[in-house]
Amino acid sequence: MRFSDLDRKVTTADVRPSRWESGVPSYDGDAARPPGFQASVLVAEKRAPIVALDIIRGVAALIVVLVHVRMSAFVDYTALPVSDRGLLTALFYGLTRSGNEAVLIFFVLSGLLVGGQIVTRLTTGRFDWVAYAVERTSRIFVPLIPAVMVTAVVSTYVIGHAPSILELLSNTLGLNGVVTETLTENRPLWSLAYEIWFYVIGGAIAYMIVRGPNLLSVGLLSAGAFIMAVLDTRYLLFFGLGTVATLFRVMPNRSVLFGAGFCLLATGGILNQLTVPTKFFANVPALKGVDGATLLCIGFCLMLPILCSERTSSNLLALRRPAAAMASFSYSLYLFHFPINSALALWLPQAESISLQSGAQFVLRVAICIIGSFAFYWCFERNTASVRRLLEGYFHVRPVP
16 A cells, blocks of 8 residues: 555555555564564554555545546536436435545555654664655656646647646646646646655654754755645644554554544544535535544544454455555556546536436546556556666665665
């Protein structure tokens, strides 16, 4: 499981299945364990796959795709004929407006896997800032740079709106929302700005803990703090919640935490939906002071000890391979589906009613987005590990043991 994953969301680690330490080998040496080291921060059983996280990441990425495809494939719910506004249609529209909740899950997972990786390496004395920079840079940019280029081609030659060089650079470097707006034909890139600066802030703090502050680390931390203030500092909190969740993976009463977390997650999701203005219903004034997104993220964090347990992975063992496949390509699916769908909108008209034909076109759009994104995954993201090895060789970096 990686996030970014992304999200992955949430982007994290490499192309392997979810591990507690995001693809980093687990800590095995009791003799070398530092004084006061807590078992709760140990990575999962000899890098055993965390099947539940792979499933969650894959499903969250698919939900984001469904949200964007539905918005371009069908008119708003209130614009449908009254005869089409049945229970099933309402459920379909409800599911396909939950993209924000899916991205929130990606942020927490990114904190868990990448922030957890930092915590574990710091605790075991294995944090190497150059290795960390190589890992994060390769993970983020190997798929992101081609995604921005594909978006530029679609915008220029298909849509007829050429983005400026400054827009392309800012969307590549995580400065969209600060220097320029997010590219119109790839709206999901808004979350990559947060993801990139999560990694910068986490790496800068870890560097100062290990080696003490210097001009570079203080400058990066200051830049990250400024950019997060311009964007939305709540998302840094969500990343931090995921990181903290690393510390209570092993603890008693996990089932109680899971139940409480599920209730908070459901409540937060509902409140988050109610406080988002749409043509279907207006903002609920009584709920404007309630942050449903924060409740959702706290609830998901409380569920993680059970979701990441060996027992849960054993119960889901039959889904291990498909879950790993979904997770491995979910970052590319997140990055590439939007420009593909934007291009399809020129040839597939927006349906004004629910019918067999409009439903078939919706399924066709989703299938093309998935197949196209997988093709880009095969060309780029699949080679992340090879690019990483090249960078490690160039910078003389030894993989963290």
